[in-house]
Amino acid sequence: MxxxxxxxxxxxxxxxxxxxxxxxxFQASWQQAHPDGRVMVRDLAQTPIAQIDALTIEGFYTAPDQHTPQHTQATALSDELIAELLAADVLLLSTPVYNFAIPAAFKAYIDQVARIGRTFSADETGLHGLVPDRPTYVAVAAGLVYHDSPFTGFNFVAPYLEELLGFLGITSVEFLTVEGTSVDPAALERTTAAAHQRIAEVTAA
Ligand SMILES: Cc1cc2nc3c(=O)[nH]c(=O)nc-3n(C[C@H](O)[C@H](O)[C@H](O)COP(=O)(O)O)c2cc1C
Incomplete structure (x- = not known):
């Protein structure tokens, strides 16, 4: 299929x-290995995702059969993004490091898809992810170098995304990281070569 x-x-x-x-x-290699595969693209810079507002949150916490037309409208984008996420066999997320974290544009997307009763549930036993696990690759570009450097521990992108995705139920996550894009050409060359090598391996048919 x-x-x-x-x-x-x-x-x-x-x-x-x-x-x-x-x-x-990654996309090119994946498409080569899956000639009849389908690619859905969300470009969060070209088409920014609206931040959730009070009405969206009210809609998230109101049973669908109790929704006002305003709730339905305020949660429509979340519905669409979650449907897209659930329809994907493989996830490919790409992000820079901005101020040691993900860009606000990416956080706006996450706030739309992390939704009680849809992508996670909460009961007396705790929090449970509702998204069936699927292979997920996260391409990260960092201006600084974090391995063996004074900045080790400053970069919250991978720890945050790993916890967030796990919270939703997605645990098969691999990071493809390039570092030193602003400050260290040698590290950039080394990490870029390693990342492309790994992409070739994981996308091989
Ligand atoms: C607003 C802004 C904030 C940044 N903050 C950080 C940072 O905290 N740590 C870091 O390693 N690099 C930082 N950078 C550098 C970027 O991570 C680097 O340029 C990276 O290559 C951007 O990803 P891109 O090449 O995919 O655009 C920052 C860049 C910008 C524009």
Whole structure:
């Protein structure tokens, strides 16, 4: 059966973006291995996702049969994004590190899809992810170098996304990371080569 890849890009840069470059390589290799595969793309820079507001949150916590027309309208984008997420066999997320975290554009997307009763549930036993696990690749570009550097521990992108995705039920997550894009050409060259090598391995038919 044909597979579906959902690609989500978060870098504000449309040209010269290292994280988008990794995602381009991944998408091309994946499509080569899945000629009849379908690719859905969400470009969070070109088409920003609205931030959730009070009415959206009220809609999230109101049973659908009690929704006012305003709730329905305020949760429609969330419905659409969650349906897209659930339809994907493979997830490809690409993001830069901004101020040691993900861009606000990406956080706005997460706030729309992390939704009680849809992608997670809460009961007396705790919180439970409702998204069936699926292979998920996260391409990350960082300006600084974090391994063996004074900045080790400053980069919250991978720890945050790993916890967030796990909270939703997605635990098969692999990070493809390039570092030093702003400050260290040698580290950039080394991590870029390693990331492309890994992309070739994981997308091989
Ligand atoms: C607003 C802004 C904030 C940034 N903050 C950080 C940071 O905290 N840590 C870091 O390693 N790099 C930081 N960078 C550098 C980016 O992570 C780096 O340029 C990366 O390559 C951007 O991803 P892209 O190439 O996919 O656009 C920042 C860049 C911008 C534009």
């Amino acid at each position: 044909s597979q579906t890849l959902l690609r989500i890009d978060a870098s504000a840069r449309l040209a010269g973006s290292h994280s988008r470059g990794l995602a381009d390589d």
